[in-house]
Amino acid sequence: MLGGIAVYIISTFYWFSILKKFDLTKVYPLQSISYIVVLFFGYLMFKEPITKNTLVGTLIIVVGVFIITKQ
Structure with a gap:
C-alpha cells in the first residue's frame, strides 16, 4: 500500500x-497511450485475447x- 502511494506521489510531481x-x-492526449500499454500487457501477462474490435x-x-499532438 505504501509503495502504491509513493508511486502516486512521484507521478503527480512528474x-x-x-x-x-x-x-x-x-x-x-498522450495519457491515452496507457490504453495501448494495458492492451499489450494484458495479452502478454494474462493471455487476454485481442479481438478485431480491440x-x-x-x-x-x-x-x-x-492528430492532436501533431504540430
Whole structure:
C-alpha cells in the first residue's frame, strides 16, 4: 500500500513538471497511450485475447493522439 502511494506521489510531481514545460492540450492526449500499454500487457501477462474490435479501437486512439499532438 505504501509503495502504491509513493508511486502516486512521484507521478503527480512528474505530471506537474511536465505541465510546466508543455501545453495541457498537447500532453493530456498522450495519457491515452496507457490504453495501448494495458492492451499489450494484458495479452502478454494474462493471455487476454485481442479481438478485431480491440485492435480497431486501439488504432483509433493512436490516430487521434497523433492528430492532436501533431504540430
